[in-house]
Amino acid sequence: MTTPTIRIGSRGSELALWQANHIAALLRDKGHTVEIEVIRTIGDRMQDPNFVAPRTYADGTPIDGKGIFIKEIEEALAAGRIDLAVHSLKDLPTELESRFTLAAIPTRVDARDAFICEEHWGLHMLPMGAKIGTTSPRRQAMLLALRPDLEFVAMRGNIDTRLRKWSEGQCDALVLASAGLDRLGRTEHVHQRFSVDEITPAPGQGALGLETRKPYPAAAGPDAERDAFVYDAVRSLNDPATEFAVSAERTVLAALGGGCQLPLGAFCHRVDDHYHLHAMVVAPDGEQVAHVLRKAPVGIAAIDLGHAVAEELKALGAIELLSQTA
Ligand SMILES: NCc1[nH]cc(CCC(=O)O)c1CC(=O)O
Numbered sequence: 327m328t329t330p331t332i333r334i335g336s337r338g339s340e341l342a343l344w345q346a347n348h349i350a351a352l353l354r355d356k357g358h359t360v361e362i363e364v365i366r367t368i369g370d371r372m373q374d375p376n377f378v379a380p381r382t383y384a385d386g387t388p389i390d391g392k393g394i395f396i397k398e399i400e401e402a403l404a405a406g407r408i409d410l411a412v413h414s415l416k417d418l419p420t421e422l423e424s425r426f427t428l429a430a431i432p433t434r435v436d437a438r439d440a441f442i443c444e445e446h447w448g449l450h451m452l453p454m455g456a457k458i459g460t461t462s463p464r465r466q467a468m469l470l471a472l473r474p475d476l477e478f479v480a481m482r483g484n485i486d487t488r489l490r491k492w493s494e495g496q497c498d499a500l501v502l503a504s505a506g507l508d509r510l511g512r513t514e515h516v517h518q519r520f521s522v523d524e525i526t527p528a529p530g531q532g533a534l535g536l537e538t539r540k541p542y543p544a545a546a547g548p549d550a551e552r553d554a555f556v557y558d559a560v561r562s563l564n565d566p567a568t569e570f571a572v573s574a575e576r577t578v579l580a581a582l583g584g585g586c587q588l589p590l591g592a593f594c595h596r597v598d599d600h601y602h603l604h605a606m607v608v609a610p611d612g613e614q615v616a617h618v619l620r621k622a623p624v625g626i627a628a629i630d631l632g633h634a635v636a637e638e639l640k641a642l643g644a645i646e647l648l649s650q651t652a
Pocket residue numbers: 414415416417501502503505506530531532533534
């Protein structure tokens with residue numbers, strides 16, 4: 327019996343392709359046949375300096391910050407052109423459409439943010455008013471909470487583009503996810519990795535989200551068998567510990583409004599027989615910080631842990647801090 331070829335959809339950036347190839351290799355190790363199809367998203371097109379972004383997608387839904395790297399890939403998944411979308415989990419909105427599911431979350435790599443600078447080997451060594459290349463509201467707010475004198479330079483584009491702009495002198499230092507730099511082997515200029523209390527990572531940072539069509543009972547349709555086959559194959563790549571951690575983190579994000587443009591970080595990991603969930607919300611100017619570290623014994627549900635932390639953040643005024651974001 328021949329089994330179906332698993333078709334992976336991926337963005338064309340070097341990091342996205344690295345991630346898709348990584349998952350393809352894991353599936354091939356299990357005996358599957360895998361192909362990768364490159365899909366260009368609106369988020370990719372926005373990185374072109376001459377691109378004027380439309381307000382809506384072709385189907386009329388508004389383009390907001392949520393999921394700009396996702397839409398065209400999910401369309402291919404819905405249409406059956408691909409079977410599996412490999413995403414950076416932190417780019418994936420907390421709510422998926424009901425026809426899709428996160429079939430697996432493989433073992434996470436380093437979730438921390440990294441500091442890139444050659445002249446000064448740490449944030450605290452930068453001169454007054456140094457310019458950091460980042461457009462992330464979370465990184466900007468958390469950096470300002472540590473160093474109110476810092477200035478920011480808008481820095482979009484993939485990892486190579488940002489490193490090039492930095493090396494050309496457009497900014498003094500960069501803050502980027504360790505995960506992307508480690509995967510691409512571009513760590514030569516990393517001299518500091520921030521602790522999760524200094525700069526709390528974005529929910530899901532360092533993890534991949536493997537999205538498939540939801541498998542239905544065999545009666546559901548002509549592709550039901552294929553969908554069930556793909557789901558089972560992908561599910562075998564799930565890491566329960568990572569799945570727990572990112573579920574707790576994403577619950578915090580969802581409870582506070584969702585979206586990757588919020589100055590909110592959440593990071594969960596296991597320490598002996600407890601989970602530690604760190605979460606931080608910072609006003610855009612860095613002046614007010616709501617910071618929570620909750621420890622819960624193993625056995626708690628990820629969603630309960632996430633909700634408890636979201637409630638603690640709200641009690642510390644997190645909603646007011648987030649409402650200051652433009
Ligand atoms: N928002 C872009 C993005 N999406 C995922 C990563 C890195 C990989 C990861 O966090 O898993 C990056 C680059 C960055 O934030 O530096």
